Amino acid sequence: MKPRETAISIRGLRKAFGGQPVYAGFDLDVKRGDILAIFGPNGCGKSTLINMAAGLLAKDGGSILYDGREVSEVRVGYVFQNYREALFPWRRAADNIRYPLRRIGLSRAAADARVAELAVQFHVRFDLNRYPYELSGGQQQLISIMRALAVEPEVLFLDEPFSALDFETTLSLRALLQDVLKATRITTILVSHDLEESIVLADRLLMLTRRPTAVADDVKVALPWPRDIAALSSPGFVAIKARCLDVFQKAVAA
Amino acid sequence: MRALAAPVAGAIGFVLVWQIAVWARIADPVLLPSPTEAFTDTWRAWTHGTLAHDTWRTVQRTALSFLIATAIGVPLGVALGAKERVYRSVEFVVDFFRSTPASALFPLFLILFGPGENTKIAVAAFGAALVILFNAAYGVINARRTRVLAARIMGASSPRIMLDVLWWEALPQILVGMRAGISLALVIVVVAEMFIGSTDGLGHRVINAQMLFESGLMYGVIFIAGALGYVLNLLFLVIEKRFVHWAGK
Numbered sequence: 001m002k003p004r005e006t007a008i009s010i011r012g013l014r015k016a017f018g019g020q021p022v023y024a025g026f027d028l029d030v031k032r033g034d035i036l037a038i039f040g041p042n043g044c045g046k047s048t049l050i051n052m053a054a055g056l057l058a059k060d061g062g063s064i065l066y067d068g069r070e071v072s073e074v075r076v077g078y079v080f081q082n083y084r085e086a087l088f089p090w091r092r093a094a095d096n097i098r099y100p101l102r103r104i105g106l107s108r109a110a111a112d113a114r115v116a117e118l119a120v121q122f123h124v125r126f127d128l129n130r131y132p133y134e135l136s137g138g139q140q141q142l143i144s145i146m147r148a149l150a151v152e153p154e155v156l157f158l159d160e161p162f163s164a165l166d167f168e169t170t171l172s173l174r175a176l177l178q179d180v181l182k183a184t185r186i187t188t189i190l191v192s193h194d195l196e197e198s199i200v201l202a203d204r205l206l207m208l209t210r211r212p213t214a215v216a217d218d219v220k221v222a223l224p225w226p227r228d229i230a231a232l233s234s235p236g237f238v239a240i241k242a243r244c245l246d247v248f249q250k251a252v253a254a
Numbered sequence: 255m256r257a258l259a260a261p262v263a264g265a266i267g268f269v270l271v272w273q274i275a276v277w278a279r280i281a282d283p284v285l286l287p288s289p290t291e292a293f294t295d296t297w298r299a300w301t302h303g304t305l306a307h308d309t310w311r312t313v314q315r316t317a318l319s320f321l322i323a324t325a326i327g328v329p330l331g332v333a334l335g336a337k338e339r340v341y342r343s344v345e346f347v348v349d350f351f352r353s354t355p356a357s358a359l360f361p362l363f364l365i366l367f368g369p370g371e372n373t374k375i376a377v378a379a380f381g382a383a384l385v386i387l388f389n390a391a392y393g394v395i396n397a398r399r400t401r402v403l404a405a406r407i408m409g410a411s412s413p414r415i416m417l418d419v420l421w422w423e424a425l426p427q428i429l430v431g432m433r434a435g436i437s438l439a440l441v442i443v444v445v446a447e448m449f450i451g452s453t454d455g456l457g458h459r460v461i462n463a464q465m466l467f468e469s470g471l472m473y474g475v476i477f478i479a480g481a482l483g484y485v486l487n488l489l490f491l492v493i494e495k496r497f498v499h500w501a502g503k
Binding site: 077078086087099103104131133 | 398400401403404405406407408409410414418419422425498499500503
């Protein structure tokens with residue numbers, strides 16, 4: 001069967017917290033292989049959306065389907081904002097990456113081979129037999145990303161993955177991540193509170209309004225890949241950023 | 255070496271103060287013998303008397319009640335912690351009995367287990383089990399939610415999450431509970447040896463020495479009981495450091 005163009009299809013999504021609606025009939029389609037960045041004011045439910053999509057949070061109504069399948073039937077990867085609380089500190093870095101591989105039934109040898117493959121793909125130059133707390137913040141988040149991508153997920157969720165890291169580390173991780181995502185064509189949803197990061201990593205940028213959440217703007221980011229530091233000052237990038245800032249101000253003021 | 259200097263100096267200072275108190279005749283020499291006298295009396299009881307055996311019996315009882323307490327407290331605590339609603343419903347009972355002085359339970363346990371060895375073990379195990387259970391349950395309840403979610407999204411089933419995440423998350427707190435539990439077991443065992451028909455053990459020995467005015471020996475036994483508690487505590491601190499290397503990092 002030839003896969004359809006739409007990888008993720010959200011229809012009539014509803015979610016309320018304590019009677020306050022966050023989503024009241026929200027629709028969204030994400031194309032296969034696209035990197036979708038979601039950007040919006042605080043509390044607009046960006047993380048809520050990907051948590052529902054990833055099956056970590058129950059929705060009140062509506063549907064989120066992956067080529068017609070429920071999330072439980074789909075292989076997903078998830079990178080949490082707080083790598084310190086997401087990695088297993090009692091397991092070595094390599095064991096952390098092996099964990100999801102073992103859960104899907106890979107043999108120890110096959111899991112080892114996959115870890116070695118990922119280490120090459122991500123240019124890992126530190127010792128993976130160290131414990132997470134012996135690594136720097138950037139290295140720990142890299143382990144989280146490798147762990148999420150180890151099982152070759154169909155969909156990847158990134159919840160503000162770089163917000164706890166310094167700028168230099170963020171730049172290098174961003175570069176690594178875009179290389180791998182573009183090479184593997186994994187459908188990705190990135191939640192970020194950094195507009196520049198959202199644009200530079202995304203094929204498409206979704207600007208959300210305050211609650212109840214709606215789409216303020218749906219921006220196609222047609223900048224060429226790979227996007228290095230020079231891309232941040234290219235006219236195309238600057239134009240998109242200006243447009244997004246304008247929309248954001250209106251969305252927040254509204 | 256330098257780390258040892260301060261505690262050694264403190265211990266020497268303590269013995270010195272004791273010796274000065276003896277010289278100054280602060281108390282009757284029958285009640286407060288000199289450190290040397292206390293040491294020689296204790297040494298004689300250890301090498302020629304039954305003190306070594308008494309110490310061993312107390313260690314045995316403490317270890318046995320601690321093992322029973324751990325075998326009950328850890329699995330039950332982890333299981334209750336995983337079902338927080340269930341734990342909340344038994345929390346009051348656990349807290350109540352945890353706060354009840356174990357010595358007040360002696361008469362009840364005497365009725366239940368008779369005036370023998372079993373009562374001592376049972377009271378000590380009961381007291382220690384509650385402390386261990388409480389800590390294990392809270393260790394699980396306070397597990398990082400992100401880690402549980404991370405495991406779930408990687409395809410771990412609930413029993414798997416229990417084994418791979420919750421247990422490890424609770425381990426530091428479980429060891430804290432075990433350390434508190436073994437100290438409490440020692441306290442209860444020594445008290446039980448004093449008052450529940452005993453023929454051996456440190457508690458039996460210390461109260462006998464007191465009644466026979468063997469004060470040198472009495473101080474010696476107190477010291478041994480103290481050293482025992484200290485060593486057990488230290489042992490668990492070392493185990494904690496060794497097995498939960500990631501704690502606090």
